[in-house]
Amino acid sequence: MAKKSTSPKKIILRILLYVVVIVVCMITLYPYFAMFCTALKSRAEIFSIDGTILPITSLWSNFIDIWQRAPMANYMLNSLIIAGGSTIIAMLCGIPAAYALARMKFKGQTVFLGFVIVSQMFAPVVLLIGIYKVMSLLSLTDSIVGLIFINAAFNQAFTIWLLRGTFMGISPEMEQAATIDGCNRIQGMIKVLLPVAAPGIVTTLIFIFINAWNEYTVALCLISTAEKQPLTVGINVFNGYNMIEWQYLFAASLFAIVPVVILFMFIEKNLVSGLASGGVKG
Amino acid sequence: MKNKTFRKVEPYIWIMPSIILMAIFILVPIIFVFRMSLSDVSKAGIIRDFAGFANFTKVIKSSAFKLVLKNTIVWTVAVVVLSTVLGFILALILNNEFRGRKIARAIMVFPWATTLVIQASAWKFIIDTDYGTLNTLLLRLGIIEQSINWTPTAEAYFMWEIACGIFVTIPFVTFCVLSGLQSIDGTYYEAATVDGASYWQQLFQITMPLVRSSLTVSTVLNIIYVFNSFPIIWTITKGDPANHTDTLVTYLYKLAFYNGKQGQAAAVSVIGFTILLICASVYMVYTLRKGDE
Numbered sequence: 001m002a003k004k005s006t007s008p009k010k011i012i013l014r015i016l017l018y019v020v021v022i023v024v025c026m027i028t029l030y031p032y033f034a035m036f037c038t039a040l041k042s043r044a045e046i047f048s049i050d051g052t053i054l055p056i057t058s059l060w061s062n063f064i065d066i067w068q069r070a071p072m073a074n075y076m077l078n079s080l081i082i083a084g085g086s087t088i089i090a091m092l093c094g095i096p097a098a099y100a101l102a103r104m105k106f107k108g109q110t111v112f113l114g115f116v117i118v119s120q121m122f123a124p125v126v127l128l129i130g131i132y133k134v135m136s137l138l139s140l141t142d143s144i145v146g147l148i149f150i151n152a153a154f155n156q157a158f159t160i161w162l163l164r165g166t167f168m169g170i171s172p173e174m175e176q177a178a179t180i181d182g183c184n185r186i187q188g189m190i191k192v193l194l195p196v197a198a199p200g201i202v203t204t205l206i207f208i209f210i211n212a213w214n215e216y217t218v219a220l221c222l223i224s225t226a227e228k229q230p231l232t233v234g235i236n237v238f239n240g241y242n243m244i245e246w247q248y249l250f251a252a253s254l255f256a257i258v259p260v261v262i263l264f265m266f267i268e269k270n271l272v273s274g275l276a277s278g279g280v281k282g
Numbered sequence: 283m284k285n286k287t288f289r290k291v292e293p294y295i296w297i298m299p300s301i302i303l304m305a306i307f308i309l310v311p312i313i314f315v316f317r318m319s320l321s322d323v324s325k326a327g328i329i330r331d332f333a334g335f336a337n338f339t340k341v342i343k344s345s346a347f348k349l350v351l352k353n354t355i356v357w358t359v360a361v362v363v364l365s366t367v368l369g370f371i372l373a374l375i376l377n378n379e380f381r382g383r384k385i386a387r388a389i390m391v392f393p394w395a396t397t398l399v400i401q402a403s404a405w406k407f408i409i410d411t412d413y414g415t416l417n418t419l420l421l422r423l424g425i426i427e428q429s430i431n432w433t434p435t436a437e438a439y440f441m442w443e444i445a446c447g448i449f450v451t452i453p454f455v456t457f458c459v460l461s462g463l464q465s466i467d468g469t470y471y472e473a474a475t476v477d478g479a480s481y482w483q484q485l486f487q488i489t490m491p492l493v494r495s496s497l498t499v500s501t502v503l504n505i506i507y508v509f510n511s512f513p514i515i516w517t518i519t520k521g522d523p524a525n526h527t528d529t530l531v532t533y534l535y536k537l538a539f540y541n542g543k544q545g546q547a548a549a550v551s552v553i554g555f556t557i558l559l560i561c562a563s564v565y566m567v568y569t570l571r572k573g574d575e
Contacts, residue, residue, distance in 0.1 A: 014380075017375060017378060017380060018380065020375055021375060021376075021380070021382070021386050024372060024386075024390065025386055025389045025390070027449075028389055028390055028392055028393060029389060029392070030408075031401065031404035031405060031408065032392065032404075034404060034407065034408055034415045035400075035404050035407075037415075038407065038415070046413055047412075047413050048413075051413060051415070051418035051421070052418065053415065053419060053422060089303070092299065093299040093300040093302075093303045094300060096296040096297065096299060096300070097296065097297045097299070097300035097301075099296060100293045100296035100297050101297075104293040104296070105293075106290075106293035106294065109293075112297060112301075115304070116304075119304060119308050120503070120506060121506055121555070121558050121559070121561070122308060122312060122555070123506070123507070123510030123531075125510055125512045125531045125535070126315075126510060126531060126534070126551045126554050126555065127308070127311040127315055127551065128534075128535065128538065128539075129311075129314070129315055129318060129534075129538050129544050129547055129551065130310070130311030130312060130313070130314035130315040130548075130551075131307070131311045133311070133314045133318075134306065134307065134310050134311055134314065149303070149306075149307055150307050152303060152307075153303050153304050153306070153307035153308050154307070154308065156300055156303060156304050160300065185292075210395060213397075214395075214396075214397035214398070215397075216397060216398065216399045216512075216513045217512045217513065217516075221535075221539065232397050232399050232400070235400075236399075239403065239517075246407055249403060250403075250404070250407075253400045253403065253404075256397060256400060257395075257396050257397070257400060260395050260396075260397075261391075261392055261395045261396065263395075264391055264394065264395035265388050265391055265395075268387070268388075268391050268457065272457040272460070272461045
């Protein structure tokens with residue numbers, strides 16, 4: 001496949017390629033490197049005039065202190081419940097809808113798909129006043145349950161878009177054969193289609209989980225009780241108006257970043273082709 | 283007979299949960315926002331009388347609005363255009379075979395997977411004049427001799443916010459384009475090389491047309507996301523000083539939840555929709571046309 005060529009121009013281009021890739025990687029990693037080093041420093045070291053890059057002595061205790069200084073355990077658990085709950089509801093609503101769009105013909109199909117796409121345009125932040133109003137009516141302000149439904153609703157577009165593509169990429173013949181064997185549609189979907197579509201479903205599932213885990217704006221606006229806040233909002237207790245405890249802020253931030261970055265690396269390839277073409281291959 | 287009616291109704295049962303979810307949590311809020319934008323709303327958020335376009339006139343006449351609108355346009359255009367160009371170049375680079383490509387790809391995904399509020403805090407720390415690590419790094423490397431004030435003016439702060447926006451948006455563009463690039467049949471390039479086409483000719487006549495669709499998807503989605511992006515600006519400056527770094531979304535958040543002017547905030551929302559509607563129509567036209575092909 002790769003043809004070996006040794007013309008000087010090719011060698012220079014090769015070197016240039018590596019230089020660019022290395023520089024881009026370094027810039028990309030820089031904020032994470034800075035956060036990690038800062039998380040290990042003492043407050044005095046961070047604010048000293050003679051700034052350091054690497055910590056003089058690594059204070060691993062910062063990573064433990066944050067659990068006492070803020071309800072970190074609550075934040076972690078809340079993020080997990082919010083992200084998990086949003087994912088479950090988004091999938092429970094999204095799978096049947098995507099199935100109907102992929103396998104049935106009905107009046108209003110285009111209108112429904114159109115609304116799904118247009119709903120993408122309304123980010124929660126522009127609708128916050130309206131969302132707050134709905135939440136008050138349902139007495140769901142300052143409630144994790146409310147946040148779960150909002151996240152699920154605003155992720156419907158992606159869920160349906162990705163799953164519809166996945167389902168359409170799978171031939172309906174097997175389900176039809178199952179119907180002849182006496183399965184109804186629901187059995188056919190669960191027993192035949194979903195196992196084949198599993199890779200696409202898992203990608204979609206993880207993507208929604210990450211979106212909900214990373215959500216900040218609605219949680220900031222709706223949740224006022226500290227014990228109910230997710231990580232993204234909660235860690236800002238270290239980001240006060242008068243004094244920012246950078247070492248704690250970044251130590252806590254790493255707890256919020258690491259799990260999802262790892263998850264993301266697993267789905268990246270599948271997700272991108274799905275987004276670009278309207279479906280994750282099954 | 284009964285079976286036939288059921289078959290007609292059946293699809294609607296399947297899409298019903300999704301419709302209910304989106305109706306309650308997206309459609310109803312949209313209706314509320316439109317109603318509030320046309321009403322007199324009390325500080326507690328209670329909708330009183332119909333007020334016509336009073337909220338809109340108040341918003342448009344206020345001195346801050348022009349600045350905020352200008353910021354929003356600068357923010358959206360700068361972030362989307364620059365991240366698209368840079369992301370595209372990066373995708374072309376990553377499309378080559380080289381050692382360590384997998385690792386490079388994995389690293390470049392980081393900013394996309396990280397929540398914006400944390401990215402923004404990290405950059406806020408990095409560019410701090412007194413103890414930021416950018417100054418420390420440059421001092422240690424001997425590139426500068428004295429700490430530089432990276433943010434002497436509100437405009438400078440806004441530039442850094444744009445830079446941060448570009449930084450977090452690039453991966454999405456890169457990976458969208460990359461997926462388009464990887465679906466191109468290699469024989470096109472072989473044929474072009476045989477015909478003596480230069481690298482640039484191949485880029486503009488083979489690559490560009492073939493990745494156009496992935497580029498359109500990523501650009502349209504980015505316009506919507508960047509326009510509506512809240513956490514970066516909120517974390518770094520909260521739109522201060524005096525609205526100089528506000529965009530429409532941070533401005534409406536302050537109007538609604540700090541100043542108790544929910545009617546005007548709703549009007550700002552509606553103005554935002556109207557601007558975005560143009561982009562959404564482009565998106566719709568594009569997808570529908572693609573569906574016809």
